[in-house]
Amino acid sequence: MAPQGGEVAPRRELALIVNGRPAVARIEPRELLLDFLRNRLGLTGAKRSCDVQVCGACTVLVDDRPVSACCFLAYEARGRQVTTIEGLAEAGHLHPLQEAFIEHGAIQCGFCTPGMILTALTLLREVPTPSPDQVRTYLKGSLCRCTGYWKIIDAVVDAGRRMARAEAARR
Amino acid sequence: MLRPFEIHEPTSIAEASRLLADHGEDAAVYAGGTELILVMKEGLAHFRHLVDIKTIPGLETIAYDGAVLRLGALATHRAIERSAVVGRHAPLLASVASQVANPRVRNVGTLGGNLCFAEPHSDLGTLCVAWDAVIVLARDGEERSVPADRFFTGVLETVREPDEVLVRVELRPFGPGTGGAYQRFAMHERPTAGVAAVVATRGGVIQHGRIAIGSVGPMPVRASEAEAMLAGAPLRDEALREAAKAVGRHAEVMDDLYGSAAYKRHVLTVLAARALREAVACAREEDA
Incomplete structure (x- = not known):
């Protein structure tokens, strides 16, 4: 898109890692991470929804922490690791959280799902087997207009248990 | 879509202060950006120069010297929530930080940004006023301390001068009784x-x-x-x-x-x- 009113800002190089792969682009400082991921890299898992960092549909992880990509400058991701929902499956196998969401019917229209799963993933890294209440509190800023949340909470609790069991079995 | 702007990356308070002075009303301090980018996106404000203070080293430090807890302006809500020093000497602050907005905002938003933006619905502003927190503002070579209850002057307004940077907040842990x-x-x-x-x-x-x-x-x-x-x-x-x-x-x-x-x-x-x-x-x- 052409800048408004003939204003221009110098472009700068952005080098980062997205889903484990290096990405480089020349960007304007005003470019949002969400647009960078969707428009330049074709990673459309993160959605534009409320656009004011309230709903969580645009959630991606930057250095393993959730951010609202709709209000986060791509510039801020320089030299950092970005993970989108597209980066969760390994070698064709869905992540246990993705499997649990499918099995529990925690997906209806699917629009909030990428953000829900990435946010839940960061919770499980801090609290491996959370209670339903802990899930509810942590996901308070992630909105779903279909499911009524119960199945999402069940899925996250169950995924935590499964991942903890798998981890224990590996030891 | 955001209108174009430039990002400046000062490496000292003095440099940040000079950039802010040089660009006047066309410049804004840029920390976490959770408030600033939002209002710029909504078209409620526009600045052609963002002065990114995250390139200044040390502004995120949280430390306790036996009497005063010093929280660097760039300490994020999450850092405050999880800091062992805060948990030990000011658990109430950690608890309030953990309630701010949502995990995404807490990962990115900073204490200094929250206070300087002076959105009327700030939890931390209210807490700082009751706690008699001291807000330290700096420009080239000089610092001044402002009690929190004299820092806010109105909706989105504070006593901070355009070329000043909030560098830290100082709190005294509660004593016995x-x-x-x-x-x-x-x-x-x-x-x-x-x-x-x-x-x-x-x-x-x-x-x-x-x-x-x-x-x-x-x-x-x-x-x-x-x-x-x-x-x-x-x-x-x-x-x-x-x-x-x-x-x-x-x-x-x-x-x-x-x-x-x-x-x-x-x-x-x-x-x-x-x-x-x-x-x-x-x-x-x-x-x-």
């Missing part, structure tokens, strides 16, 4: 009303209580009538209840989308009673 609490009511990301209370007690008497109310008016303010009632009052629930009523009665309250003035006044009274009781309970624990 002193306790604090923060109570809020929030249906959405930002609270409808918040009350912070710090109560100092000795031998069954309230020495003094500091109460701040937030989210109901243009900025967090002290509830001075209620504070006057607490000073020297016996440590009984009746005294707390009466003071809480005074908080609601004397508060200057605005109608907004979070509720009518009458409703907020009622909520303030309820929250003030809860905050005072909790603060007193903490004071007793500290005493024990």
Whole structure:
């Protein structure tokens, strides 16, 4: 898109890692991470929804922490690791959280799902087997207009248990 | 879409201050950006120069020197929530930081940004006012300290000069016999009303209580009538209840989308009673 009113800002190089792969682009400082991921890299898992960092549909992880990509400058991701929902499956196998969401019917229209799963993933890294209440509190800023949340909470609790069991079995 | 801007990356306060002075009203301090990028996106404000203070080393440091807890302006809500130093010396601050907005905002948003933006519905602003926090502003080679209750001057307005940078917030942990609490009511990301209370007690008497109310008016303010009632009052629930009523009665309250003035006044009274009781309970624990 052409800048408004003939204003221009110098472009700068952005080098980062997205889903484990290096990405480089020349960007304007005003470019949002969400647009960078969707428009330049074709990673459309993160959605534009409320656009004011309230709903969580645009959630991606930057250095393993959730951010609202709709209000986060791509510039801020320089030299950092970005993970989108597209980066969760390994070698064709869905992540246990993705499997649990499918099995529990925690997906209806699917629009909030990428953000829900990435946010839940960061919770499980801090609290491996959370209670339903802990899930509810942590996901308070992630909105779903279909499911009524119960199945999402069940899925996250169950995924935590499964991942903890798998981890224990590996030891 | 955002209108174009340039990002400057100063490596010292002096350089940041010079950039802010040079570009005047066309420049804004850029920290976490959770508030700034939002208003720029919405077209409510535009700055052609963002001065990114995250390139200045050391501004995120959290440290306690045995008397004063110093929180660097760039400490994120998450860093404060999880800091062992804060958890040990100012657990109330950690608890309030953990309630800000949502995990995404807490990962990115900073203490300094929250205070400087002066959005009226800030939890941390209210807490800082009740706690008698000191806000330290700096420009090229000089610093000045501002008590939190003189920092905010209106909606989105503070005493910070355009070329000043908030560098840190200083808090004194509660001593023996002193306790604090923060109570809020929030249906959405930002609270409808918040009350912070710090109560100092000795031998069954309230020495003094500091109460701040937030989210109901243009900025967090002290509830001075209620504070006057607490000073020297016996440590009984009746005294707390009466003071809480005074908080609601004397508060200057605005109608907004979070509720009518009458409703907020009622909520303030309820929250003030809860905050005072909790603060007193903490004071007793500290005493024990």
